[in-house]
Structures are given as C-alpha cells and as structure tokens.
Amino acid sequence: METKTQSLNQAILDFIDLCKTKPHADSYLIAVLHKVQQTYGYLSEEHMYEVAQRLQVPTSVVSGVATFYHFFRLQPRGKYAISVCLGTACFVKGADKILDAFRTELGIELGETSSDGLFSLEVSRCLGVCALAPVVTINDTVYSNVTVKQVPQLIDQVRHAEG
Amino acid sequence: MQQTFEFYDALYTTMLEQYLQSGMKQKTVIQVGSATCELAAGAASVRDEFAKLIAASGRDDIILKQTGCTGRCAREPIVGVFRPDQIPIKYEQVTIDKVQKIFQEHVIAGRPVTSLVLDKKTDILYSYVATVCSSSRCRSEEMEASEDLLRRRLQALQVPAGTVRIFPGGCLGLCEDEKKGSHRTMMVLPDKVIYAFADESQLDEIIDAHFIHGRVLKKYLTHTNFITEQFFSLYGDVAFFNKQTRLTLRNSGLIDPESLGDYVRNKGYEALAKILQRNEPAYVLEQLARSGLRGRGGGGYPTGLKWQFAADNPDPVKYVICNADEGDPGAFMDRSALEGDPFIILEGMTLGAFAVGAQQGYIYVRAEYPLAIERLEKAIAVAREHQLLGANIMNSDFSFDIEIRLGAGAFVCGEETALMYSVEGKRGQPRIRPPFPTESGLWGHPTVINNVETWANVPTILLYGADWFANIGTVKSKGxxxxxxxxxxxxxxxxxxxxxxxxxxxxxxxxxxxxxxxxxxxxxxxxxxxxxxxxxxxxxxxxxxxxxxxxxxxxxxxxxxxxxxxCMVATAKFFLEFTQSESCGKCVPCREGTLRMLEILERITTGHGTEEDLTKLERLGDLVKKTSLCGLGQTAPNPVLSALKNFREEFEIHVREKRCPAHKCSQLIRYEVRTDKCVGCTLCARRCPVGCISGSPKKPHTIHQAECIKCGECWSACKFDAISRD
Incomplete structure (x- = not known):
C-alpha cells in the first residue's frame, strides 16, 4: 500500500496544461480528479492541493467537489476492491445477503480495508447489467449471478492468486 | 448552396467499397456480442477462442466481428454464425467449451448445432423463415391473422412441412401509406426479401414461386425502405425480438459499434446530409414538433417545444447536452444504446445543434460505464476524422463539436440544473427553475438537454418524416x-x-x-x-x-x-434508502423529510411500527413531494406513496400483526421447530451460527427465540420440512 504521496505524474500535469488552453479551464476539474484517482487509487490531500494550484482553482472548491461525488475516494483502497451492486434488480435477487456474506467472510465493514491491505468492501449503485443480477465486481472483473455460497470461493481465488 | 449530398455520396461509396473489398458478403461471419453485459457473461474469452480456431484453420473466408447488445441479456453471451448460404443462426449462452463444437460443425461443416440455438426452438432446420407482419396498426379486427392465412395456404398448396417456418413479427417499421390496411407484408429468409401482397391469390403465386420453385417473385417485392429490415433479417425468428418494434435500438446487436462504415451502410448520416443540404433549421424544428416526440428521460416534455425555446433565444452562444447519467438503479437502456450504436447519438446531437444554432455539445456520462465511454471516445474521434464533427460538417457552413464529460457517482446529477453545474466542474447541486436551461443554461447560455434515447430518435424522425413517426404509438405518446x-x-x-x-x-x-x-x-x-x-x-x-x-x-x-x-414495504424502503443517501442536502424537505420517512419505514420493517406511522408516512411524503426544490425530492416519496396506496394491507399486517407475509423483513420472521416432523438429525443445530438450537439426537429440537438472529440457516438446512417460517 502506498503511504507517502508522490507529486502528480507527468501525464496528469500535461493533461492539466492542455485543459488550461481550452475555454472554461476550471470545468475540467472533475476530469482531472478522475485521472488522479485512476493513477493513485484515491485522492490524497497533497494531490488535491496540487491540482488546485495547477488548475488555479481554490482548494476549497477542489475538496468541495471531491467530497460531493461518491465516486471519489479520499482514502487508499485495498489491492482488490470488492464492490457489491445494490441496484434494484440485484436487491430483488438478494444482493443484501451477498454483502453480508462478504462482511462476515472478510471481517470488515462497508468502506473499510482489510488489515493486510488486500481487500476493501464497497457497494455500487447499479452497473447496468441488471439482467445478470446479482453482480459483484472485484477490481474490473464482473461476476454475475453470484450466490452466497460463492463468496468464500471468490475470496479464496484472490488469496490463492496472491500466494 | 450546400454541397452535403456530394459529401454524403462520397462517404457512402467509400464505406460500401471498403465493405465489398473486404469480401464480407461472401464470407462466413461469426458475430460475438461485446457490451458490458456480454463481457460479464464471458464473451471476451469466447471471442478469443474463436479467433484462435480461425487462425488455426488457416481459412481466410471466416470473419470474426463484434457487435453491441441485442438486449437478450439472460441468454448471453450470444454468438451469431452467418453463412452466406444459410438462415442466420444465433447461439445462446456460449461458453468456451461450446466454441469448438460450433466452429467445427457449423462454421466449417455447415451443420448448425441445433441443441445450442437461441431459445432452442429450431429443432428442424427449415429452408425458409417467413416473418409476417402481425402489427395491429395495419390490420383490422375482422381480418384473418397473416400467420394463419399463410399456414392455411401452405397446406392447401401442399408445401411439405419443414420447408417454411412461420413467425408472426412485430411491426416491420414502415408501410407505404397507400398500402396500409390493404396489403400484408412478409419477409423471407435467407433471401432477405420482403413481399407485399393484397389477397390470397397473390400469396399463392408467391408460395408457388418462392417456396416451391425457389425463385424470388419480383413483381410483389416491396420497395419500401423498412427501417428495421436489417434487424429483423437477423433476429426475426426469435420470439423475444419479433414482438418488438426496434427503432432506436435497430442497430444494436447488428453493427460493429466501432465501425463508421457499418453505421453509414445502415442509413447512418443520411438524415444529417438531407438536413444540411436543405439548410433550414426551422424545418427541423417543425418536424420535431409535428412528430410528437417527448423526452425519454422521464419528464416527457415535448422535445420540439424545448428546441424551439432555445432556437428563439437571440444569444449567439448555445449548447446541447446529452444526459447519459443513467442513475436509476435497475435501468440500463442508455448503456446498451451507447455501447451498441454510439454514432446515432452523435448524429442526433448534431441535428439538434443545427436546429437550435449550438456550436458545442457535451455528453455527460456516468463514470461507471467505462465501455460506453470508450466507444463514444472512439466514435467522436472517427467522426472528426471524417468531417462529421468539427468545422464545416459535410462541407456545409455548419460547425459543431462534442466533448465527453464524466459524472462521478451522484444520482442528483441526472437532474438537468445539477447536471449543468457538474459539466462546469462544480458540485452537482440543483437550482430553482425558472430560468429553464433553454433560457439560461451552461455558463448562462441557452442549453438544450435531452437524454440518450431522445437523441437516438432524432435521426430516424428526420429520415422518415414526422408523420411516419407520429403514426407509431398513442394519441399523446408517440413512437x-x-x-x-x-x-x-x-x-x-x-x-x-x-x-x-x-x-x-x-x-x-x-x-x-x-x-x-x-x-x-x-x-x-x-x-x-x-x-x-x-x-x-x-x-x-x-x-x-x-x-x-x-x-x-x-x-x-x-x-x-x-x-x-x-415485500412491498421492503421494496419501498429500498428505494427511499437510495434517494435519501443521494439527496444532495441543499433543501430541507428532501434532506430531512426523506430521512424521517426512512426512520418510519425502518420501524415498520423491524416490528416497531404503529398504525399512526402509516398516516404520518403519507402526510410527510405528500409534504416532501410538494416542497422539495428539484425533481429528486419531488419524486422521492413516490415509491412509498404508491405502495401505501396499492398495498396498504401489507403495511397494516406489518404494523398490526408484526408479520411480513413475503418473509422478506428478517426481523419479523419467526422460525420454529415442528415437533411432529423433527427427527432429531441435529443438522440445524450444527448449522445455526449462534448456537441457539438445542436438543439431543433423535429427539425434537427447540429454537431459543431470544437468541435467534433470523438468518434462516436452519430453515434452508432442514431436509424434513420440520422448521416452520412465519
């Protein structure tokens, strides 16, 4: 897990410079934050501060936007982010039970990261694959028609891959 | 004088030549779905497996193609095998282990694997598939159904069983007005021809020529451009599809969403060429108004009227926005549309921008839809490359460009004023209307916001005309x-x-x-x-x-x-939990009101509700509806109020008897051992996670209610039906 924040990488700095050449440069704030989170996994205070400086937007605005949108994380997440979809279709097909199973199995609550830094548990609001409900994503892989019984298997699979 | 027709002709010719040169028409095409849902079902590995087999076979007349989502989600991944000489075959739930069989038996040897065919209906492989129009729009009550007529005549003319498979289809999409009601239409595969016939004797002639002698009878071919022809020719033999009328989704599952050529060859950009050639924004506005198209995002506001307001505004700077922030849990129409046919959205927005005089467009799409974003980005780049976006579109005087803006997981951003703040890079909190966006929108300029499906309807309306579109649907809801x-x-x-x-x-x-x-x-x-x-x-x-x-x-x-x-109470609570956590907090009724409503529902579902709670819930819901600032709060109580209205009895059972008839509210369930059925196998006691079941082997057990956490493990474990649930 990353503990010390590095300065923003060149790709992001270049993107910010590109945005500044366009009209309404400050409107790209959300896009910049997306790139930061994509690269570093979350938005650290240092990075938000740097974005504010570079994009010439008040820090208060940056933190206001970062805290408003659910998609942005302000804490590092585990190496494997488990996200249980709680959309309507998944709910009707028992997603709440799946979530409980992950809670018990990992011993962590929603939004927490396991002590080994391997797993974090999140919920998502409908991935739009309702016909395959209930669904769970682990990082970018989507698992469909998940059952409570499969939950320990999914976790074991990851642990196994990690050795 | 605009030169857009020449531009379009050149574009179309290039795309067609590319297609013909690829020899696709004479080759066997293996088509694999590639939308998010297909990929979740394992389509990617299936595609790779086919690629391997094709490479290994050394054949250059087999092509692997990707397409969007057909919408038949439960049977994904769907694989189509289209041999030039055969009726198109679609396979369902194709897994890696089935790929080999399909490839060897069907692709190579030409014998479809009937056991794997979609909907498993093709037990006999027919020589022809005849899809007859059974739309009520073209047929009066007293007329014999076309499928019955055809079946009767096939028998009379002694066409052997197993020759023609008959399908009652939905509306094929477009009947010439003078033929409406007087002619019937029938599509025949694999020849992909459409006949229009007036009476039995004409039908007999067609049967004799086509089904008995195997030649197309030219004199009854219809020359109408059926908009859904391509879709039906691939999927018309599947009941799930042929009852539908596919206008906005007609290309999904048919074309390669990343191929401009596929889109253009399916009438893509024809509407834009036509409109830019005519160069008359007022005509577009008039057509939209006359079509009766209403916003598909939920509000149902007349699209033509909205555009007119923006067009009338003298401000020289205007914007159009596509709202692709599909946030309703349980809805995935926009994702499929964007993944399956991104160009139609670009064309629709370009037409809208031309009508109102906008120079810049934005597509506001959820960050949770990475594949849709990727497809849109590619489509925009290709459109710019081909002068379909950017300066002087199609060599006309009109210039327009589109940018993608990502949402970041805020449901309230589906509300138009909140969405605009988000496009501006700010917190997506709504504001009071008026002023409406068409008066003061993005950065204070007039802005037209429509959702994905609304935009997708625009090219079709302008291609086939407002009157044609207004023919579909009801008096007040068109299309x-x-x-x-x-x-x-x-x-x-x-x-x-x-x-x-x-x-x-x-x-x-x-x-x-x-x-x-x-x-x-x-x-x-x-x-x-x-x-x-x-x-x-x-x-x-x-x-x-x-x-x-x-x-x-x-x-x-x-x-x-x-x-x-x-359980209707639990379902209502589920929706309210959603809106409550998505409430942006700007106005008090929504922020506080939905929370209090949720607390009441929490009480009811855990057995602490009272009769008074029901009236309180109703009163509060009504208040939140009437006093909230934006659409989110004004509609948040709807799931609760409608459940209370239609399923009041169920709420009453929850509060009076402290019971959940659907056994969903776990706190209200009581598990007990049926002593007459319990054989004392001890399975339940071993399964119980809190150890609250006691009893000695071979004697009836007991559940200690005070410790029971209502998990239901004992109930599902018992093999003797000896645990009751109430």
Missing amino acids: TKVFALAGKVINTGLVEVPMGTALRDIIYDIGGGLPPGRTLKAVQTGGPSGGCIPASAIDTQVDYDSLAAVGSIMGSGGMIILDDND
Whole structure:
C-alpha cells in the first residue's frame, strides 16, 4: 500500500496544461480528479492541493467537489476492491445477503480495508447489467449471478492468486 | 448552396467499397456480442477462442466481428454464425467449451448445432423463415391473422412441412401509406426479401414461386425502405425480438459499434446530409414538433417545444447536452444504446445543434460505464476524422463539436440544473427553475438537454418524416420506448415497444412470464422516482398518461417485475434508502423529510411500527413531494406513496400483526421447530451460527427465540420440512 504521496505524474500535469488552453479551464476539474484517482487509487490531500494550484482553482472548491461525488475516494483502497451492486434488480435477487456474506467472510465493514491491505468492501449503485443480477465486481472483473455460497470461493481465488 | 449530398455520396461509396473489398458478403461471419453485459457473461474469452480456431484453420473466408447488445441479456453471451448460404443462426449462452463444437460443425461443416440455438426452438432446420407482419396498426379486427392465412395456404398448396417456418413479427417499421390496411407484408429468409401482397391469390403465386420453385417473385417485392429490415433479417425468428418494434435500438446487436462504415451502410448520416443540404433549421424544428416526440428521460416534455425555446433565444452562444447519467438503479437502456450504436447519438446531437444554432455539445456520462465511454471516445474521434464533427460538417457552413464529460457517482446529477453545474466542474447541486436551461443554461447560455434515447430518435424522425413517426404509438405518446426488463421474469433484457403496448404483453409475450410457480405481484416502473403498479392493473398501456393514472411514471425505462416473494414495504424502503443517501442536502424537505420517512419505514420493517406511522408516512411524503426544490425530492416519496396506496394491507399486517407475509423483513420472521416432523438429525443445530438450537439426537429440537438472529440457516438446512417460517 502506498503511504507517502508522490507529486502528480507527468501525464496528469500535461493533461492539466492542455485543459488550461481550452475555454472554461476550471470545468475540467472533475476530469482531472478522475485521472488522479485512476493513477493513485484515491485522492490524497497533497494531490488535491496540487491540482488546485495547477488548475488555479481554490482548494476549497477542489475538496468541495471531491467530497460531493461518491465516486471519489479520499482514502487508499485495498489491492482488490470488492464492490457489491445494490441496484434494484440485484436487491430483488438478494444482493443484501451477498454483502453480508462478504462482511462476515472478510471481517470488515462497508468502506473499510482489510488489515493486510488486500481487500476493501464497497457497494455500487447499479452497473447496468441488471439482467445478470446479482453482480459483484472485484477490481474490473464482473461476476454475475453470484450466490452466497460463492463468496468464500471468490475470496479464496484472490488469496490463492496472491500466494 | 450546400454541397452535403456530394459529401454524403462520397462517404457512402467509400464505406460500401471498403465493405465489398473486404469480401464480407461472401464470407462466413461469426458475430460475438461485446457490451458490458456480454463481457460479464464471458464473451471476451469466447471471442478469443474463436479467433484462435480461425487462425488455426488457416481459412481466410471466416470473419470474426463484434457487435453491441441485442438486449437478450439472460441468454448471453450470444454468438451469431452467418453463412452466406444459410438462415442466420444465433447461439445462446456460449461458453468456451461450446466454441469448438460450433466452429467445427457449423462454421466449417455447415451443420448448425441445433441443441445450442437461441431459445432452442429450431429443432428442424427449415429452408425458409417467413416473418409476417402481425402489427395491429395495419390490420383490422375482422381480418384473418397473416400467420394463419399463410399456414392455411401452405397446406392447401401442399408445401411439405419443414420447408417454411412461420413467425408472426412485430411491426416491420414502415408501410407505404397507400398500402396500409390493404396489403400484408412478409419477409423471407435467407433471401432477405420482403413481399407485399393484397389477397390470397397473390400469396399463392408467391408460395408457388418462392417456396416451391425457389425463385424470388419480383413483381410483389416491396420497395419500401423498412427501417428495421436489417434487424429483423437477423433476429426475426426469435420470439423475444419479433414482438418488438426496434427503432432506436435497430442497430444494436447488428453493427460493429466501432465501425463508421457499418453505421453509414445502415442509413447512418443520411438524415444529417438531407438536413444540411436543405439548410433550414426551422424545418427541423417543425418536424420535431409535428412528430410528437417527448423526452425519454422521464419528464416527457415535448422535445420540439424545448428546441424551439432555445432556437428563439437571440444569444449567439448555445449548447446541447446529452444526459447519459443513467442513475436509476435497475435501468440500463442508455448503456446498451451507447455501447451498441454510439454514432446515432452523435448524429442526433448534431441535428439538434443545427436546429437550435449550438456550436458545442457535451455528453455527460456516468463514470461507471467505462465501455460506453470508450466507444463514444472512439466514435467522436472517427467522426472528426471524417468531417462529421468539427468545422464545416459535410462541407456545409455548419460547425459543431462534442466533448465527453464524466459524472462521478451522484444520482442528483441526472437532474438537468445539477447536471449543468457538474459539466462546469462544480458540485452537482440543483437550482430553482425558472430560468429553464433553454433560457439560461451552461455558463448562462441557452442549453438544450435531452437524454440518450431522445437523441437516438432524432435521426430516424428526420429520415422518415414526422408523420411516419407520429403514426407509431398513442394519441399523446408517440413512437417507441425502450425498457430494461429485470427482476422476476424469464427473459430479462432490453425491449423496445410502441407506446401504448400493454404491460401484460411486455411481461408475458416478450418477457416470457415469471419463473414457474411464481405469481406476479407488482410492476415497478420509473425506479426511485416511480411507483409500483399492482398485478390487477396489468392491462395498463405503457404511455406517459396511463402510467401516471395508476400512480407510477414512465421514467427512463426501468421495469422491475416483483413476485409473491417480494415485500412491498421492503421494496419501498429500498428505494427511499437510495434517494435519501443521494439527496444532495441543499433543501430541507428532501434532506430531512426523506430521512424521517426512512426512520418510519425502518420501524415498520423491524416490528416497531404503529398504525399512526402509516398516516404520518403519507402526510410527510405528500409534504416532501410538494416542497422539495428539484425533481429528486419531488419524486422521492413516490415509491412509498404508491405502495401505501396499492398495498396498504401489507403495511397494516406489518404494523398490526408484526408479520411480513413475503418473509422478506428478517426481523419479523419467526422460525420454529415442528415437533411432529423433527427427527432429531441435529443438522440445524450444527448449522445455526449462534448456537441457539438445542436438543439431543433423535429427539425434537427447540429454537431459543431470544437468541435467534433470523438468518434462516436452519430453515434452508432442514431436509424434513420440520422448521416452520412465519
């Protein structure tokens, strides 16, 4: 897990410079934050501060936007982010039970990261694959028609891959 | 004088030549779905496996192609094998281990694997498939159904059984007006021809020529451009599809979404060429108004009127926005549309921008849809490359460009004023209207905001004309509507039907009904802003006004089927939990009101509710509806209020008897051992996670209620039906 924040990488700095050449440069704030989170996994205070400086937007605005949108994380997440979809279709097909199973199995609550830094548990609001409900994503892989019984298997699979 | 026709002709010719040069027409095409849902079902590894087999075979006449989502989600991944000499075959739930068989037997040897065919209906492989139009639009009550007529004449002319497979199709899409009601239409595969015949003797001639002698009878071919022809020619033999009318989704599952050539060859950009050549924005506005198109995002506001307001505004700077922030849990129409046919959205927005005089467009799309974003980005780049976006589009004087803006997981950003703040890079909190966006929108300039499906309708309306479009649907709701069918229904997936179709037809004819043994309880439409329609109102027509009359809304198109195992109180609570956590907090009624409502529902579902809570809930819901600032708060109480109205008895059982008839509210369930049935196998005691079941082997056990956490483990473990649940 990353503990010390590095300065923003060149790709992001270049993107910010590109945005500044366009009209309404400050409107790209959300896009910049997306790139930061994509690269570093979350938005650290240092990075938000740097974005504010570079994009010439008040820090208060940056933190206001970062805290408003659910998609942005302000804490590092585990190496494997488990996200249980709680959309309507998944709910009707028992997603709440799946979530409980992950809670018990990992011993962590929603939004927490396991002590080994391997797993974090999140919920998502409908991935739009309702016909395959209930669904769970682990990082970018989507698992469909998940059952409570499969939950320990999914976790074991990851642990196994990690050795 | 604009030169756009020449531009379009050159574009079309180039695309067609590329296609012909590829030799695709003479080759066998293997088509694999590639939308998010298909990929989740394992389509990527299936595609790779086919690629390997093709490479290994050394054949250069087999092509692997990707396509968008057909909407037949429950049977994904779907693989199509199209040999030039055969009826197109679609396979369902194709896994890696089935790939080898399909490849060897069908692709190489030409014998379809009948056991794996979609819907498993093709047990005999027919020589021809005849899809007859059975749309009520073209047929009067007293006329014999076309499928019956055809069946009768085939028998009379002694065509051997197994020659022609008959399918009653939905509306094929476009009948020439003078033929409406007097002619019947029939599509014949694999020849892909469409006949229009007036009477029995003409039909007999067609049967004799085509089905008996195997030649196309030219004199009865119709020359009408059927808009859904391509779609039906691939999928017309599947019941799930042929009851639908695919206008906005006609290319999904048919074309390669990343190929401009595929789009152009399917009438793409023809409407834009036509409109730019005419160079008359007022004509577009008039057509839109006359078509009767209403916003598909949920509100149902007349699109033509909205555009007119923006067009009338003297401000020289204007914007158009595509709202692709599909946030309703349980809805996935927009994702499929964007992934399956991104160019149609770009063309629609370009047409809208031309009509109102906008220079810049934005597509605001959820960050949760990475594949849709990727496809849009590619499409925009290709469109710019081909002068279909940017300066002087199609060599005209009109310039326009589109940028993508990502959402970041805020449901409230689906509300138009909040969405605009988000596009500006700010917190997405709504503001009071008026002023409406068409007066003061993005950065204070007039802005037209429409959702994905609305934009997707625009090119079609302008290509075929407002009058044609106004022919489909009901008096006040024109055209088609796409629904995401999910929940307790067999054929979950995307369906597009004409406005005015009965809920019953969608659920049973297209959706295939509920799983065996289950009974329909309610239909939830409109997601967290909508309501639950009870099973008794299942004959309700799907249009803006009829749905409102039964206490729900059209919404953006989510349709969740609930059965007798679903608790209406828990469902209402689920939606309120959603809106409550998505409330942006700006106005008090929504922020506080939804929270208090949720607390009441929490009490009811845990056995602490009172009769008074029900009246309180109603009063509070009404207050939140009337006093909230934006659409989110104004509609948040709907799921609760409609459940209270239609399923009050169920709420009363929760508060009076502290019981949940659907056994969903776990706190209200009581598990007990049936002493007469218990054989003392000790399985339940071993399974119980809190150890609250006691008893010695071979003697009836006891559950200690005070410690029971109502997890249900004992109930599902017992092999002797000796645990009761109430």
